[in-house]
Amino acid sequence: MLRLRPPPPPRNNVSSRRDHNNHVFSTRDHSDKILTQKVKPSTQLQLKSPRRGVTQQQIMIDAHHVTANTNTSIIRKPPRQSERRKDESTTQQYDKHRQRCILMHNHNTEPSSHDSLPRRRRKVSSYHSINYTQSLFVALIRLVVVSALAYFILVNVLSIIYNIISAFVSGVLLPTSRRNKLITHLDNIFVQNIEEIRQVLELAKTEFDIIESRSSSSNQSQLLHSVRGEETIGYFEQITHPGDKSVKVSVPKFYASVSMGENGSVRMFRQLTSGKLLTRELAGMIGGDPTTTAGTDPNNNAATSDRTIFVSIISKSDSRCSNTVSNVLRSAANPERIRVAVVFRINPLSKRYAPCDAPPIPCTSDPDQILCMYNANVDVYELNSELDAGAMFARHIGQRMYRGEYYALQVGVDAGIVFSDGWDEELIRQWKATNNEMAVITTYLSETRIRDGNRPINATPKRYTICHATYEGVGRERRLEHTRSDQVEQTAPPDRTQTPMLQPFWSSELSFSRGHFVLQVPYDPQLCGLDEQDEEVSMALRAFSSGYDFYTPTQSAILRTKVESSSQTDGGVGLCKANAKNKSRKRLYSLIGLDNIIDEDTIPHEYGLGAVRDTAKFFTLYGIHASEQVTEHRLCEFVTTGNMHDEFVPHIRRDGMGIDYNRISFRFHELISIHKDNHQ
Numbered sequence: 001m002l003r004l005r006p007p008p009p010p011r012n013n014v015s016s017r018r019d020h021n022n023h024v025f026s027t028r029d030h031s032d033k034i035l036t037q038k039v040k041p042s043t044q045l046q047l048k049s050p051r052r053g054v055t056q057q058q059i060m061i062d063a064h065h066v067t068a069n070t071n072t073s074i075i076r077k078p079p080r081q082s083e084r085r086k087d088e089s090t091t092q093q094y095d096k097h098r099q100r101c102i103l104m105h106n107h108n109t110e111p112s113s114h115d116s117l118p119r120r121r122r123k124v125s126s127y128h129s130i131n132y133t134q135s136l137f138v139a140l141i142r143l144v145v146v147s148a149l150a151y152f153i154l155v156n157v158l159s160i161i162y163n164i165i166s167a168f169v170s171g172v173l174l175p176t177s178r179r180n181k182l183i184t185h186l187d188n189i190f191v192q193n194i195e196e197i198r199q200v201l202e203l204a205k206t207e208f209d210i211i212e213s214r215s216s217s218s219n220q221s222q223l224l225h226s227v228r229g230e231e232t233i234g235y236f237e238q239i240t241h242p243g244d245k246s247v248k249v250s251v252p253k254f255y256a257s258v259s260m261g262e263n264g265s266v267r268m269f270r271q272l273t274s275g276k277l278l279t280r281e282l283a284g285m286i287g288g289d290p291t292t293t294a295g296t297d298p299n300n301n302a303a304t305s306d307r308t309i310f311v312s313i314i315s316k317s318d319s320r321c322s323n324t325v326s327n328v329l330r331s332a333a334n335p336e337r338i339r340v341a342v343v344f345r346i347n348p349l350s351k352r353y354a355p356c357d358a359p360p361i362p363c364t365s366d367p368d369q370i371l372c373m374y375n376a377n378v379d380v381y382e383l384n385s386e387l388d389a390g391a392m393f394a395r396h397i398g399q400r401m402y403r404g405e406y407y408a409l410q411v412g413v414d415a416g417i418v419f420s421d422g423w424d425e426e427l428i429r430q431w432k433a434t435n436n437e438m439a440v441i442t443t444y445l446s447e448t449r450i451r452d453g454n455r456p457i458n459a460t461p462k463r464y465t466i467c468h469a470t471y472e473g474v475g476r477e478r479r480l481e482h483t484r485s486d487q488v489e490q491t492a493p494p495d496r497t498q499t500p501m502l503q504p505f506w507s508s509e510l511s512f513s514r515g516h517f518v519l520q521v522p523y524d525p526q527l528c529g530l531d532e533q534d535e536e537v538s539m540a541l542r543a544f545s546s547g548y549d550f551y552t553p554t555q556s557a558i559l560r561t562k563v564e565s566s567s568q569t570d571g572g573v574g575l576c577k578a579n580a581k582n583k584s585r586k587r588l589y590s591l592i593g594l595d596n597i598i599d600e601d602t603i604p605h606e607y608g609l610g611a612v613r614d615t616a617k618f619f620t621l622y623g624i625h626a627s628e629q630v631t632e633h634r635l636c637e638f639v640t641t642g643n644m645h646d647e648f649v650p651h652i653r654r655d656g657m658g659i660d661y662n663r664i665s666f667r668f669h670e671l672i673s674i675h676k677d678n679h680q
Contacts, residue, residue: 189276189277189547189611189612190276190277190278190279191273191274191276191277191278191279191282192276193272194279194281194282196272197256197269197272197273197282197285198282198285200256200269200272201256201285201286201404204255204256204257204404205404224308224337224339224376224377224403224405225403225404226339226376226377226379226403227252227341227379227381227401227403228379230252230253231250231252235252235253236250236251236252236253237250237251237252237253238250238251239251239525240525240526241387241389241575242389242393242525242526242527242528242576242580242584243389243528243529243575243576243577243580244575247387247575249387251381251397251400252381252397252400252401253400254268254269254399254400254402254519254522255269255402255403255404255518255519256268256269256272256286256404256519257269268519268522268606269519269520270519270520270521270522270605270606271605271606273520274605274611275520275545275546275605275608275609275610275611275612276610276611276612277546277547277612277657277658278516278520278547278657279655279657280437280655280656280657282516283437283514283516283657286404286406286514286515286516286519287307287308287404287405287406287407287514287515287516306337306406307337307406307407307428308337308338308339308405308406308407309337309338309339309405309406309407309408309409309424310339310341310402310403310405310407310408310409310515310518311328311338311339311340311341311409311411312341312343312395312398312399312401312402312408312409312410312411313325313328313340313341313342313343313398313411313412313417314342314343314345314391314394314395314398314412315342315343315344315345315346315356316345316346316388317345317346317350317352317385318416319352319354320416321342321344321354321356322354322355322356322357322358322359322360322371324356324416324417325340325342325356325357325371325378326359326369326370326371327417327418327419328340328419329370329371329374329377329378330370331419331420331421331422331423331456332419332422332423332424333421333422333424333425334424334425335370335374335377336374336377337424338374338377338424339377339378339379339403339405340377340378340379341379341380341381341398341401341402342356342357342378342379342380342381342398343381343383343394343395343397343398344356344380344381344382344383345383345385345388345394346382346383346385347384347385347386348382348384350385355380356378356380357371357375357378357380358371359371359372363375379401381397381398381401383397386575387575388576389527389528389529389575389576390527390528390529390530390531390576391508391530391531391532391535392523392524392527392530392534392535393523393525393527393528395410395508395523395535396522396523396524396525398410399518399522399523402515402518402519404515405515406514406515407427407428407431407512407513407514407515408511408512408513408514408515408517408518409427409510409511409512410508410510410511410512411445411509411510411511411558412445412509412560416560416561416562417445417558417559417560417561418448418450418457418558418559418560418561419557419558419559420456420457420458420459420460420556420557420558420559421456421457421458422557423459423557423558426459426555426557427441427512427553427557430500430512430551430553430554431500431512431513433498433499433500433554434499434500434549434551435652435656436549436652436656436658436659437514437655437656437657437658438514438547438548438549438657438658438659439500439513439548439549439551440506440511440512440513440517440543440548440549440550440551441500441510441511441512441513441551441552441553442466442503442506442507442510442511442512442550442551442552443463443464443465443466443507443509443510443552443553443556444464444466444484444487444507444509444510445509445510445556445558445559445560446460446462446463446464446489446556446559446560447559447560447561447562448460448559448560448561450559450561457559459555459556459557460555460556460559461491461492461555461556462489462490462491462555462556463489463490463491463492463552463553463554463555463556464484464487464488464489464507464552465487465488465489465490465501465503465552465636465639465640466482466487466503466504466505466506466507466550466552467487467488467503467504467505467635467636467638467639467640468482468486468487468488468635468636469481469482469486469504469505469537469622469624469631470482470486470631471629471630471631478629479533479534479537479585479589480537480624480626480629480631481533481534481536481537482505482533482536482537483533487636488636488640490640492554492555493641493642495642496554496642496645497554497555498554499554500551500552500553500554501551501552501639501642501644501645502549502550502551502552502639502644502645502648502649503550503551503552503639503644504540504550504621504622504635504639504644505536505537505540505550506536506539506540506543506550507536508532508535508536508539509560510553510558513548517543517548520546520548520610521539521542521543521546521548521610522606522607523539523607524587524588524591524607526584526587526607527584527587527588528575528576528580528581528583528584529576529577529580529581529584530581530584530585530588534585534588537592538588538589538591538592540618541592541609541615541618542591542592542608542609542610543610544610544613544615544618545609545610545611545612545613545614545615545618546609546610546611546612546613547610547612547613547657547658548658549658549659591607591608591609592609592615612658613661617661620667620668621661621664621666621667621668622635622668623635623668632668635668638668647664647666648661648664648666651663651664
């Protein structure tokens with residue numbers, strides 16, 4: 001605070017000397033008391049130079065107060081030094097605050113040149129500049145967002161509580177029998193008409209036992225049933241040729257088929273199940289005794305002694321067909337359990353014709369030949385080359401020769417195949433290691449230099465993993481396919497040598513599974529002249545949708561020799577012209593849900609997709625974008641390392657009936673940020 005003093009008193013004046021030591025204090029307003037010395041009105045105040053930090057305006061204001069209150073001032077004892085300092089500090093703070101108020105009130109007026117304090121302008125926030133309408137709109141938006149968030153949280157919480165209560169009620173409060181009925185009723189993917197199918201299987205077994213007893217060629221094992229003699233007793237049926245509707249072909253009936261109505265129409269096993277998942281009980285009836293439950297447990301050693309293998313082979317003009325059949329039986333550890341069915345497409349009048357079941361030396365001269373010893377285990381269906389309609393039509397006929405064997409093996413587009421010693425036990429061991437009733441061991445056959453089928457060979461550690469598929473072609477001809485050259489051939493990882501690994505795709509060169517695979521995923525007889533790529537993609541989607549899972553073997557128990565390209569070509573043969581081939585391809589892609597040209601009502605249900613899984617799940621799992629017709633790269637890295645196997649196998653159903661993909665939310669393309677077109 002600025003202290004104002006009177007003029008210096010004259011010398012030798014005691015009172016004046018005393019008054020000289022007194023100080024004058026001014027107040028902030030008229031209500032404050034003024035500490036000063038009583039002076040006369042005529043006294044002139046002489047002001048000293050202001051101290052640093054005090055303005056001239058402040059000095060003038062304080063002087064005014066002192067002058068105005070001269071007559072009313074009160075003489076008091078001067079305050080102490082500490083009190084004066086405190087009063088000075090308080091007064092200075094107040095003066096600064098009052099100066100700011102004056103400047104803010106007159107903010108439009110420029111400050112005078114003698115003001116030392118700069119004018120401070122308050123920044124105006126952009127929020128305060130929003131008018132009333134905008135503020136109301138923002139408040140409304142906030143209310144909507146908060147309400148939606150609260151609703152979402154409330155719905156999820158209620159859903160979780162409901163599921164917990166439902167699981168508790170159904171799992172604890174309900175009786176076991178009622179709970180099992182509830183689960184069966186809700187799970188619509190399983191077959192419901194179990195008793196009807198049981199009766200059909202019992203009838204089929206009895207029927208074929210009678211046929212086998214009438215056949216003169218049945219003098220060997222009672223475990224196997226041959227199709228020989230069925231045509232003579234009228235057990236064959238007529239089907240329409242896919243290339244020419246006016247041509248009829250006589251073929252064996254499907255196993256476990258039922259004649260319906262007076263017109264003799266046949267209802268297949270696939271029509272009885274409607275493509276739904278077999279129960280463990282029904283699966284055990286196929287390949288076993290339908291009247292008992294001994295065969296329902298795959299690990300029951302007491303029931304493994306009579307488990308047979310159905311081997312389906314198609315051959316086209318191959319003079320080495322009999323060598324391949326001999327090699328199948330000779331290399332098996334249990335040849336008495338092996339039944340071979342060959343569809344031989346050849347012209348009987350050709351010079352290259354040689355029956356597939358005929359040994360090189362007549363049996364009368366050498367009865368110890370393998371084809372002489374197990375001649376009853378071999379069935380050969382000879383299809384005239386003029387009626388040849390390609391590999392898929394031939395495989396359809398081969399499936400019709402199935403007669404209830406426990407396992408089913410499909411091999412080769414041709415008969416140039418070599419089996420390793422003990423191949424049957426090795427494949428059974430690998431299949432059992434999966435602990436999956438719906439497992440299919442499938443791969444491309446690795447090549448071998450050994451061309452002599454009589455020379456024993458061992459299984460090789462290298463095998464193909466089918467994990468890469470691409471879209472090939474242009475326009476309407478663009479299609480999904482996977483070829484041998486694009487797949488990975490390598491030995492199994494060190495920690496995967498005992499258990500087969502999951503893989504995405506299926507191969508027609510080797511497919512080993514339970515016998516019900518033949519009945520649940522039959523080949524379509526109306527597909528004419530299609531090649532191997534069309535066959536494999538369609539069968540993969542149909543088998544996947546029917547509940548089957550594909551595994552690559554731990555090692556190659558079956559190999560192939562290099563064969564002529566002519567024996568592998570099946571397009572444009574026999575009655576299958578270009579027009580018929582195009583119609584067949586459209587029908588095929590409509591069957592598997594990739595083309596909507598043909599009305600689904602015109603397609604027989606038994607040759608369509610299954611009812612267990614959706615093909616959209618297949619595309620999602622393996623990075624296939626059907627609408628854009630592109631596929632993700634690097635899928636093989638996910639498969640060959642075993643990561644896919646470790647991700648999916650824990651979700652196998654408790655009864656071992658395949659993987660429950662409803663519990664898997666995996667999407668392969670989430671692992672890759674950018675997917676590229678296969679043409680890049």
